[in-house]
Amino acid sequence: MKREEYEKIRARALEYFEKANIILTEEEKDKIEVADFGLGKVEETGLQLVTYVNTDVVCAKELVLFPYQTCPEHKHPKRSFDDGKEETFRCRYGTVRLFVEGAETENRSANPPAGDEDYYTVFHQVTLRPGEQYTIYPNTLHWFQAGEEGAVVSEFSTRSTDEEDIFTDTRIRRIPEVE
Amino acid sequence: MKREEYEKIRARALEYFEKANIILTEEEKDKIEVADFGLGKVEETGLQLVTYVNTDVVCAKELVLFPYQTCPEHKHPKRSFDDGKEETFRCRYGTVRLFVEGAETENRSANPPAGDEDYYTVFHQVTLRPGEQYTIYPNTLHWFQAGEEGAVVSEFSTRSTDEEDIFTDTRIRRIPEVE
Ligand SMILES: [Zn+2]
Ligand SMILES: [Zn+2]
Numbered sequence: 001m002k003r004e005e006y007e008k009i010r011a012r013a014l015e016y017f018e019k020a021n022i023i024l025t026e027e028e029k030d031k032i033e034v035a036d037f038g039l040g041k042v043e044e045t046g047l048q049l050v051t052y053v054n055t056d057v058v059c060a061k062e063l064v065l066f067p068y069q070t071c072p073e074h075k076h077p078k079r080s081f082d083d084g085k086e087e088t089f090r091c092r093y094g095t096v097r098l099f100v101e102g103a104e105t106e107n108r109s110a111n112p113p114a115g116d117e118d119y120y121t122v123f124h125q126v127t128l129r130p131g132e133q134y135t136i137y138p139n140t141l142h143w144f145q146a147g148e149e150g151a152v153v154s155e156f157s158t159r160s161t162d163e164e165d166i167f168t169d170t171r172i173r174r175i176p177e178v179e
Numbered sequence: 180m181k182r183e184e185y186e187k188i189r190a191r192a193l194e195y196f197e198k199a200n201i202i203l204t205e206e207e208k209d210k211i212e213v214a215d216f217g218l219g220k221v222e223e224t225g226l227q228l229v230t231y232v233n234t235d236v237v238c239a240k241e242l243v244l245f246p247y248q249t250c251p252e253h254k255h256p257k258r259s260f261d262d263g264k265e266e267t268f269r270c271r272y273g274t275v276r277l278f279v280e281g282a283e284t285e286n287r288s289a290n291p292p293a294g295d296e297d298y299y300t301v302f303h304q305v306t307l308r309p310g311e312q313y314t315i316y317p318n319t320l321h322w323f324q325a326g327e328e329g330a331v332v333s334e335f336s337t338r339s340t341d342e343e344d345i346f347t348d349t350r351i352r353r354i355p356e357v358e
Pocket of ligand 2: 255315321
């Protein structure tokens with residue numbers, strides 16, 4: 001991602017943190033992470049985040065999704081030190097449609113990004129509105145997409161090791177590069 | 180604690196969650212925990228909290244402290260399954276004065292509750308304002324007190340087992356009873 005695009009996305013993410021009344025330090029605002037997953041269409045498939053803390057045992061992040069932006073399908077496999085990352089998502093602003101393993105939801109309210117349908121395989125929908133949350137246990141597939149207002153979501157988890165996440169879309173590169 | 184007092188404290192805690200723009204579900208609002216530590220003076224030594232999630236590995240809570248209310252000195256010892264609870268406190272509203280092991284801070288801005296000075300032994304002050312945070316590693320003593328506006332604090336931690344906490348004040352009973 002080019003620096004100029006990064007700065008544009010970063011500024012937009014800050015607007016969502018304000019809508020959600022999430023207070024960040026100046027240092028946190030300066031280093032908002034923009035994940036484009038290497039697909040080159042960040043406003044469609046992407047995620048903006050601040051990592052508050054990531055120790056050997058606990059991680060807490062604040063995520064921003066723009067309207068209809070999708071975090072692509074992935075799972076957190078067994079690691080050398082545990083059975084895999086466990087994540088709880090708590091919605092703070094907007095709506096997030098979370099898809100997990102289980103019976104496909106009829107008339108679901110979100111679809112995978114156009115053209116990427118082959119890389120999405122779980123369609124059991126859990127809809128989270130502000131104050132609602134859901135826990136994803138290790139090694140289970142999940143993906144999520146914001147509704148029309150976008151979303152701000154707190155993530156409480158065990159240690160985060162993004163580089164070990166397994167994406168269904170093998171074209172994905174999780175670790176971003178800003179040129 | 181009598182039901183009537185519990186309801187009064189609970190209603191007051193909800194006002195602080197509103198000040199901090201923390202959105203809770205109705206179910207969470209109904210079961211706000213009030214910890215009086217068995218000392219019978221909850222507005223001086225006490226804590227109000229909502230536990231969002233507490234799995235085998237991760238816990239997230241939202242804490243409310245009224246103005247000058249104190250969470251008494253304690254530590255989280257080694258447990259059968261780990262080295263002890265690790266906690267990160269992130270201030271969302273107000274000011275919290277956190278005291279940890281280390282060199283005593285000169286001119287510190289908070290004192291232990293009057294009459295309880297014998298049960299407070301660590302005086303290295305860390306002041307947290309909104310957006311600021313601090314991590315407490317296992318088995319280290321800490322206590323905290325809100326400033327004049329009270330405080331709302333997010334806690335990100337490993338599994339919470341309150342009954343295993345060790346308080347310096349041996350009169351303390353952590354698990355509350357509402358009559
Ligand atoms: Zn995940
Ligand atoms: Zn503690």
